[in-house]
Amino acid sequence: MSCETITRRNLPHWCVPCAIHFVTFRLAGSLPRDVIDGLKQRRRELLSKASAGVSASEHRQRAHKLLFAAYDDYLDSHRQIDWLLDPRIAALVRSSLYHLHGKKIVLWAYSIMPNHVHALFAPMLGAENERQALDDEIGENEDRGPLAGIMHSLKGYTAHQANKILGRSGAFWQHESYDHWIRDENELERVVDYISANAVKAQLAQRTTDWYWCSAHDRFLTDGDSTGWLNLPLPSDLAVQSKLE
Numbered sequence: 001m002s003c004e005t006i007t008r009r010n011l012p013h014w015c016v017p018c019a020i021h022f023v024t025f026r027l028a029g030s031l032p033r034d035v036i037d038g039l040k041q042r043r044r045e046l047l048s049k050a051s052a053g054v055s056a057s058e059h060r061q062r063a064h065k066l067l068f069a070a071y072d073d074y075l076d077s078h079r080q081i082d083w084l085l086d087p088r089i090a091a092l093v094r095s096s097l098y099h100l101h102g103k104k105i106v107l108w109a110y111s112i113m114p115n116h117v118h119a120l121f122a123p124m125l126g127a128e129n130e131r132q133a134l135d136d137e138i139g140e141n142e143d144r145g146p147l148a149g150i151m152h153s154l155k156g157y158t159a160h161q162a163n164k165i166l167g168r169s170g171a172f173w174q175h176e177s178y179d180h181w182i183r184d185e186n187e188l189e190r191v192v193d194y195i196s197a198n199a200v201k202a203q204l205a206q207r208t209t210d211w212y213w214c215s216a217h218d219r220f221l222t223d224g225d226s227t228g229w230l231n232l233p234l235p236s237d238l239a240v241q242s243k244l245e
Helices: 033-048 056-077 087-100 125-129 146-166 185-201 215-223
Strands: 004-008 011-015 021-026 105-112 116-123 176-181
Touching: 021 056, 021 146, 033 056, 056 176, 056 185, 087 105, 087 116, 087 146, 105 185, 105 215, 116 146, 116 185, 146 176, 185 215
Parallel strands: none
Antiparallel strands: 004 011, 021 116, 021 176, 105 116
């Protein structure tokens, strides 16, 4: 799997064709400005403290995990804006993710929380005609690159339809999303487990399969498997890397 380095805003970004990506996108206004500033400050502090015997790359990844955990914990525990709790909106987002499967993405797992969505997918090769720039550092990025077309389609359609359902206007999704490409099979397993367990961690369900709006529930209804992986049919001529190399 080749990896091209791209520079944007003085940070390294990576183009990883056909990699599997963990993407988190949230409702507009779900993170207050002071919380975002606090996370950025924490990022600077973590990255400035080198760990003895640890490479710079491993140090960044550790900081990355700590800060994403803080980011997601805040969203789980502060749900003043919770439009995704409306079953009509959650169903809209789920059906849109399924609609993109086999057209622009291969969908592996997802969870729709009250104010944010986790999705694990691989862009199909047909979507690679747009430049991709993914930030391996900490925080949210503007939706650009090959993921941009996918996210623009998903967020644009669901925002328009959700606002109609709710009888409101204005921004529905935050413009930026959190994204991270998966390095190996162990990380892939951890991310699927994390996505599946999010509703339990947020005390929205007792078991992963109890939360209606996640891949663990969908898979359980299909064949009784509770691992959280979707097992969706794929076109026979699907041009996508289905295994990590």
